[in-house]
Amino acid sequence: MKYDTIIIGGSEAAFASGLILADAGQKVAVISHGQTFLHCSAASLGLLGYDKDGNPVHNPVEAMAALPDSHPYSKIGVGRVCELAQDVKDLFVRSGIPMHGSYERNHYRMSPIGVFKPAWLSMDTSPVAASPDDVKTWGKVLILGIEGFLDFFAKFIASGLGAIGVNTEIRNISLPELSALRSGSTEKMRATNIARVIVSEKNIEDVALRINIAVESSHADTVVMPAVFGLSDPLFGVRLQSKLKCRLMFVPTMPVSVPGLCAKGRFESRFRQIGGTLFYGDTVSGGEFVDGSLKSVRTLNMAETALYADNFILATGNFINHGLVASPSGVSEPLFGLDIMPFAESGFTGSDFFSRQPYMKCGVATDSDFRVALNGNMINNFYAAGSILGGCDTLKEESGAGVEYISAIAVAKKILEKKGGLK
Amino acid sequence: MDYFAEKKYYDVIIIGGGITGAGTARDCAMRGLKTLLVERFDFTAGATGRNHGLLHSGARYAVTDKESASECITENMILRRIARHCVEDTGGLFVTLQDDDLGYQAKFVESCRASGINAEVIDPAEARRLEPAVNPGIIGAVRVPDGAVDPFRLTISNVVDAVRNGADVLTFHEVQSLIIVGGKVVGVRMLDKRGKREVEAYSSLVINAAGIWGYLVAKKAGITINMFPAKGALLIFGHRINNMVINRCRKPADADILVPGDTISLIGTTSSRVPYEDIDNMRVTRDEVDVLLREGSLIAPVLANTRIIRAYAGVRPLVAADNDPSGRSISRGIVCLDHASRDGLDGFITITGGKLMTYRLMAEKAVDMACAKLGRNAVCRTAETMLPGSDDMPGYNVKKDCCGGLLPDQQSAVRAATGRHGSLSRHIVCDKESDRAVVCECEQVSVGEIRYAMDQLHADRLVSLRRRTRLGMGTCQGELCACRAAGVMAALGKDPVSTLADLKSFIAERWKGMEAVAWGDTLAEAQLMEWLYVGMCGLDRVPGLSYSKKQ
Numbered sequence: 001m002k003y004d005t006i007i008i009g010g011s012e013a014a015f016a017s018g019l020i021l022a023d024a025g026q027k028v029a030v031i032s033h034g035q036t037f038l039h040c041s042a043a044s045l046g047l048l049g050y051d052k053d054g055n056p057v058h059n060p061v062e063a064m065a066a067l068p069d070s071h072p073y074s075k076i077g078v079g080r081v082c083e084l085a086q087d088v089k090d091l092f093v094r095s096g097i098p099m100h101g102s103y104e105r106n107h108y109r110m111s112p113i114g115v116f117k118p119a120w121l122s123m124d125t126s127p128v129a130a131s132p133d134d135v136k137t138w139g140k141v142l143i144l145g146i147e148g149f150l151d152f153f154a155k156f157i158a159s160g161l162g163a164i165g166v167n168t169e170i171r172n173i174s175l176p177e178l179s180a181l182r183s184g185s186t187e188k189m190r191a192t193n194i195a196r197v198i199v200s201e202k203n204i205e206d207v208a209l210r211i212n213i214a215v216e217s218s219h220a221d222t223v224v225m226p227a228v229f230g231l232s233d234p235l236f237g238v239r240l241q242s243k244l245k246c247r248l249m250f251v252p253t254m255p256v257s258v259p260g261l262c263a264k265g266r267f268e269s270r271f272r273q274i275g276g277t278l279f280y281g282d283t284v285s286g287g288e289f290v291d292g293s294l295k296s297v298r299t300l301n302m303a304e305t306a307l308y309a310d311n312f313i314l315a316t317g318n319f320i321n322h323g324l325v326a327s328p329s330g331v332s333e334p335l336f337g338l339d340i341m342p343f344a345e346s347g348f349t350g351s352d353f354f355s356r357q358p359y360m361k362c363g364v365a366t367d368s369d370f371r372v373a374l375n376g377n378m379i380n381n382f383y384a385a386g387s388i389l390g391g392c393d394t395l396k397e398e399s400g401a402g403v404e405y406i407s408a409i410a411v412a413k414k415i416l417e418k419k420g421g422l423k
Numbered sequence: 424m425d426y427f428a429e430k431k432y433y434d435v436i437i438i439g440g441g442i443t444g445a446g447t448a449r450d451c452a453m454r455g456l457k458t459l460l461v462e463r464f465d466f467t468a469g470a471t472g473r474n475h476g477l478l479h480s481g482a483r484y485a486v487t488d489k490e491s492a493s494e495c496i497t498e499n500m501i502l503r504r505i506a507r508h509c510v511e512d513t514g515g516l517f518v519t520l521q522d523d524d525l526g527y528q529a530k531f532v533e534s535c536r537a538s539g540i541n542a543e544v545i546d547p548a549e550a551r552r553l554e555p556a557v558n559p560g561i562i563g564a565v566r567v568p569d570g571a572v573d574p575f576r577l578t579i580s581n582v583v584d585a586v587r588n589g590a591d592v593l594t595f596h597e598v599q600s601l602i603i604v605g606g607k608v609v610g611v612r613m614l615d616k617r618g619k620r621e622v623e624a625y626s627s628l629v630i631n632a633a634g635i636w637g638y639l640v641a642k643k644a645g646i647t648i649n650m651f652p653a654k655g656a657l658l659i660f661g662h663r664i665n666n667m668v669i670n671r672c673r674k675p676a677d678a679d680i681l682v683p684g685d686t687i688s689l690i691g692t693t694s695s696r697v698p699y700e701d702i703d704n705m706r707v708t709r710d711e712v713d714v715l716l717r718e719g720s721l722i723a724p725v726l727a728n729t730r731i732i733r734a735y736a737g738v739r740p741l742v743a744a745d746n747d748p749s750g751r752s753i754s755r756g757i758v759c760l761d762h763a764s765r766d767g768l769d770g771f772i773t774i775t776g777g778k779l780m781t782y783r784l785m786a787e788k789a790v791d792m793a794c795a796k797l798g799r800n801a802v803c804r805t806a807e808t809m810l811p812g813s814d815d816m817p818g819y820n821v822k823k824d825c826c827g828g829l830l831p832d833q834q835s836a837v838r839a840a841t842g843r844h845g846s847l848s849r850h851i852v853c854d855k856e857s858d859r860a861v862v863c864e865c866e867q868v869s870v871g872e873i874r875y876a877m878d879q880l881h882a883d884r885l886v887s888l889r890r891r892t893r894l895g896m897g898t899c900q901g902e903l904c905a906c907r908a909a910g911v912m913a914a915l916g917k918d919p920v921s922t923l924a925d926l927k928s929f930i931a932e933r934w935k936g937m938e939a940v941a942w943g944d945t946l947a948e949a950q951l952m953e954w955l956y957v958g959m960c961g962l963d964r965v966p967g968l969s970y971s972k973k974q
Contacts, residue, residue, distance in 0.1 A: 038954060041959065042958075042959050111959060111960045111961045112906075112959065112960055113906075113923065113960045113961070113962065113965070115960065115961035115962070115964050115965055116961075117961045117964070147856060147857060148856055148857055148859070148860045149860075150860050150862060150870070150907045150910060150911060151903075151906075151907060151910075152910070153906070153909075153910040153913070154910075154914065155910065155913035155914055155919040155922075156909075156910065156913060156919050156922075156923060158919070159919035159920055159923075160965075163966060163967075174856075188861060188864070189860060252959075254903050254906060254955060254959070255955070318950065319946050319947045319949075319950045320947055320950045320951045320954060321947075322947060325943065326941070326942040326943065326946045327942050327943065328709070328713075328942055348941070349938050349941050351706075351935075351938060352931065353930060353931045353933075353934035353935075353952075353953070354927070354930075354931065354957065354962075354963045357953060359941070359946065359950075360950075360953075394958075395953055395954060395957045395958040396957070398958070400954075400958060
């Protein structure tokens, strides 16, 4: 089988590059063992939230100038990052997920435990404000939990909001539709299970009624609820909002989160719609390298069939996704044994969990076009994208989503710019 | 009401909330002494919570230390009876590997029998059948009555019984000094770590049961006990590999015991002297991990490819004889010191040495001495009296009465809670819908069980909840349920800011156990944990949060 581009991995970078390439008319396949959409779990994406001293960044573009050369943004170039940032927003919009925000000015999102963190793009009904001080415009906030649902931390949110002078009240509503989950021994009261139950127009009416009753008696201006609705409908929140007497905000839960799963579903179905091929539950078992190029790959499920392509993208993620694997003797890339970026840090781990962890910067070795290398030789048609690039501490910087999506689109566009790449 | 509003007088104050202190408090209270148990952190925070959880048959000591071996088998049989909800009768094997001396086996079996330990030589093929995880190349096997014991459950059960018999207990109270009047200890001065104040309590007698920290307690009274902190490192594996305890049949050495415990397996230990300055902050080194993995894989080859979820270390309180300051003739036996005759300081007893297995006997010796000094004539009944959780209540039906309110299709939560708390599980109330929600899926801990642990088992922190309920002890190590449990604690009335500080400490402590084994799936989990708590939640950015790395 022959493709224009084969993408290995199930990360958000894999889908982002896949969508760009397929949109441009390429024949694209994604081979993935499993999928993770961690960045979308928060319902907000970060571009660059904190500088190297940990201070919040107001203008990401300005702050990028201070990043070291090893940073993926520096490799792409700040001007180009800004262009691609716009593409990321478009990518979501085309997949049916409206995103709000600007790469020139961060806004703030409220985390599941009531902490405000800088953000670049946020989904509809995300709990966001222009600045932490601006949260006061939310007015009185009703923090509304769901009886039996434990992944919503009402007290922490109240404490976080209270610290910035916002008046709050905590209540619970009981949804009779969920009684099966409450007593069930296998299907628990988790966000995605609730979202599978609450889907119909009648469900929305019922939920809206209960919220309105609670809002009325509490005289709240804003209601904050766990993000447990709209698994396959990114506009569920907007529809619910239209039936409410106050502003509605959904606080994302810990993964697997509903916004994350919803985005994944949207990307997947659109990728299929525009002709992309998905090989799920399969793992690449090796590749055939000829004259500095990757000719084909083989997989465990299709052992007899080599999959050929003009270009390949490795988007298997970092340690979390097993795109990188550490052993007592060092770090490796498990599928091809690609070269790893020299490790400049003094130790691999830090004893204080909440300080910087050096291992966060691990990644595969690449050139400035993100082409990977094997045994010291650059592979001219094999690119890396997303968190496997390493080179920065995306968690301390709040830049994980930006690096994930922007590097993926950068690589996809690089492939399209190649002679004969665009069909 | 302020507990210290009026002066508090006791017959006995016991320092140390490990198994020895808890057992001593129970024994004192059962003999009718007015008792106070004081612990500077939470129960089981020291060596009690950092060992193998091995219900020794005594076989390990049979060749080298007959006295310890006899004590172990006697206590083994007692614990099986009085603490059956804390004990799992796994049975044990002592296996001889190809490179080991099979000649040792005969001496071993003979020594076991001399100490009253039922050691039965079996065919290696039979051993492989009984325990498929054992190295298939073994050339000899002996079956012994080893088992697994949960030190957390055992300790808290002793505490519960002490309280039932009238004892007072204080956690997070650190003894600052002993109050000495006219050459006699008459009480203790404590720092209340929560209220941040000094408080005092008075007694006729103080019993120092603080394990290795007992050295520092005695020092406060100007007394030197010739103790040597011996670090023992262990590894926890991500699932239960073996059903029986597997020991190596040779002279006791590093990493030669593999113990199953609930859902996991443990390999240990190493043994190395450490300075006193380090005993509050034990970190497992890479070298220790290497030894444990290398030697452990010889006993059960599957260990080499099994995920390690945590490395940890405890400190044994080894005591040298008073006439041996160099510590050459170290004993693992029980040491009970009357400081009146030894040091001329009246009203002060130290009980130390020994081991988890012999805690009850240690308590008995200490309380015998205490009764003699106090002129009380009361007999020890701890060997016959069932511990709370192991006692049958008349008319009590596990299925019907336990975890009141859990629904018929929540049997896994009922079974888990009954397994953990035995007949005490009848105090878990889940009659409200919100109490039935499951917080920790690996270990099936419900909101009702958390409420019970908070209200009745002195648990007001996540780490205490882990010790009381196994929350976060399973394969996921509390990745998601720690946050969930913190939310539940806050919803049940704990202050949200201190609960978040507690969550932060819990995560930091978890990393401490992962760092030495930060590769493979463990590093992947660590990165996910950082992604969740730093990236998504911003736990590192909660304003005004101070957290401690020592719990």
